[in-house]
Amino acid sequence: MRGRLRFCLLVLLISADASAFTPGESLTLGVFAYRPDTILQERYAPLADYLSEQVGVEFRLEVLNQDAMNRAVAANQVDLFLTNPSHFLQIRSERSLSGVLATLIRRSDNVSTTSLGGVIITRADRSDIESLEDLPGKIIASPGIHFLGGYQAQVLELKDAGIDIRRQNLVRYLDTHDRVVRSVLSGDSDVGFIRTAILEQMEHEIPDLFDQIKVLNRQELSEFPFVVSTRLYPEWPLVALPHVDQRIVRRVASALFAIEPEDPLARIMDIAGFSPPADYQSVEYLARTLRVPPYDQMPQVTWVDVLDQYRLWVVTTLILLILLVASSLWLGKRKRQLAIEQKRLNRLILSWPQPMLMLKSGVLMDANRAAMDLLKHRSVTSMLGRNLASFSPVRQDDGQVSYRKLEQLLAGVEADRVMQSEWLLSRSDGSDIYVDMTLAPIHEKGETDPLVLCSWYDITVRKHAEQRQRLAASVFDCAREAIFITDNHGMVIDVNDAYRAITGRSRSRALGRLPPLPMDEGISVFSSARSQGFWMGEFPSRHPNGDELILSATISSVRDEQGDVTHFVGIFSDISRLKEQERKLRVMAHYDALTALPNRVLFADRLQQAMALTRRQGSRLAVAYIDLDEFKPVNDAYGHRAGDQLLVEVASRMRTELREEDTLARLGGDEFAAIIMDVQDQKTLETLLARLLVKISAPAWVMDHSVEISASIGYTLFAPVQNEQLLEELDGDQLLRQADQAMYQAKQQGRNRYVRFAGEVVQASSAGQSAGGSPLAE
Secondary structure, eight states, rough: OOHHHHHHHHHHHHHGGGGSTTTEEEEEEEEEEESSSSHHHHHHHHHHHHHHHHHSSEEEEEEEEEHHHHHHHHHOOSSSEEEEEHHHHHHHHSOOOOOOOEEEEEEEEEEEEEEEEEEEETTTTTTTOOOOEEETOEEEEETTTIEEEEEIIHHHHHHHTOOOOHSSSSEEESSSHHHHHHHHOOOSSEEEEETTTHHHTTTSSSSSSHHHHEEEEEOOOOOOSOSSSSSOOOOOOOOOOTTTTTTHHHHHHHHHHHHOOTTTTHHHEEEEEEOOOOOOOOHHHHHHHHOOSSSSOOOOOHHHHHHSSHHHHHHHHHHHHHHHHHHHHHHHHHHHHHHHHHHHHSSSSTSSSSEEEEEEEEEEEEOHHHHHHHHHHHHHHTTTTTTTGGGOSSSSTTSHHHHHHHHHHHHHTTTOOOOEEEEEEOOOOOOOOEEEEEEEEEOOOTSSHHHHEEEEOHHHHHHHHHHHHHHHHHHHHHHHEEEEEEEESSSSEEHHHHHHHHHHHOOOHHTOOOOOOOOTTHHHHHHHHHHHHHEEEEEEEEOOSOOOEEEEEEEEEEOOOOOEEEEEEEEEEHHHHHHHHHHHHHHHHHOTTTTTTTTTHHHHHHHHHHHHHHHTTTTTEEEEEEEEEEEEHHHHHHHHHHHHHHHHHHHHHHHSSSSSEEEEEEEETTTTEEEEEEOOOHHHHHHHHHHHHHHHHEEEEETTTTEEEEEEEEEEEEEETHHHHHHOOOOOOHHHHHHHHHHHHHHTTTSSSEEEEETTTTEEEEEOOOOOOOOOOO
């Protein structure tokens, strides 16, 4: 009775809003691909049909992985989507959403739930893995880091147990829960993370599944129908994007809430229906705790936040700062007053611009302001009463101890001589300064201990210039880069040791000649350096022993005070090894290491170029997707080395069948792709594909065994002259996906055959058949 009332209400709502929708309008329902596409298409296609019937608008189902879902949402290519709660939080943080329409209700037998959790599994025969404490160091399989039930719930549970698998374990991300279960069963992974309900669903495919695996940290939760290892979180939300008409949103919500557990649709989908939106705060708490998107970034804290949070402390600190500034100003004022008074008492030599000091027995008795400024003291009184050597480092530049050298100079002054010497002083700020010091006696009659007048002349700039000159000479001689100096005509006048080592020329052979220069520019590089100030470039050269070099050089002009160029200075280094390493890296980035065929990156680039060439020439090309049949049994039976040898052999066979202008690439594993240029007609193309099937299926000798495999080939045609407007919208990825879809049809039709993609229809031929030589047409 209750179901009847809901149905009547739904009919009334549909009738009330029927005029709001345009005939032929369609909406896209996106479903997150947590299991293989075929399973999800079979499970959720009835839901799209049901919504189309109930809402009055056609609903199209799209099964999308996370990246595809993100792009589709960003481009408004989906109108409603059903995904896991963690992915929903991430999308909500990046896009404006209208809120959750409903939460999915799953069921097992006659028990339903709106919650999900994580399951931690391992093989039943693994006696070394019995509890969570046994997990550190083990290889873990997970569908992906953004899966709530397949990764995040388990990580939080382990973190609460003191285990951080993100630091202690190798985690493999396999995209779907089915792959995780099969990876654990095959022994490729020690432990698997999956969401609840997966084991129960896969039990239909693998009847003895629960005998082959065991569940770690199993939770006994009453009224929860699935095995679980973690705490529970809300089930998947169904969300509508803001651009969807609100009347459609209301009708979709009404249709979802009208689904009863006993309805055929609910039984097909193995659900109990949909409930009002659940509270997803527990999922937000999990994301914040694990620092996963959208909470993987630290929040921005502004000064306004700080002032609001610590208002009292800020006010107190400001008051203290004001008091401190006031005290500093008052102290500064007092010091200035004392300095003025001190100046009044010292008028003997205060006005002399050159630093002057009065010494008595080597002790400073008086000094003018210039001396005080030179030593960066704030007052003369801080200097008085100290030995002159106390303003100096322990040793002078010539190695003599400062005290002893000063005693020798004062001894000369006592003998009525004027003494001069270079002296190193230490300023109050810790810096050093060089002076030319002059000591002269001041005699007074009857004085037993005469005064000494000391004057300083700052020579720091000169000393530093001398040091820089010595350093430049040292750098010139010791640098590992070749350095040369030429006259204004480009003739070498000096070189360093690195120049001789790199070029193989002795100093006598280098001087008076041109340095190594690029063959195409020659001495014109000096004209560039003269006009622009420098020239920089890379060019090949040759060592006298015959070795080829690649040099990276910079030539700069040196000008005099009038701005005229007097010399050129050049620096170059041998970058031959670097260039060779760059070449190797380019090869590694674009070619498969095993078969030496182009990899997916280079294949995509060549496909774009081939499509552009085909458009310009008005010709045709074909893209073939080749997957080896029965390759895994060979790999399992004889080992990975045998599998690698077989892949190399098959790649070589296929390459010999293709023309030079065609491209054969290895996409990964046992999957290959080919670009076949300038296709003349259907018969010629299919003859080539048939030859490929024959070549691949021929027996191969690997690891002392004769093995036989076959291949399934899907291909698609690109012919701009047939339908230019449609094909302009195609890109390389779409062509490859079309060929991939056709390949899967070849697999389903018995393997060892090729299938052509033609929109929704594929045309198949086995290795011994041909579709004839009809013209190429879609």
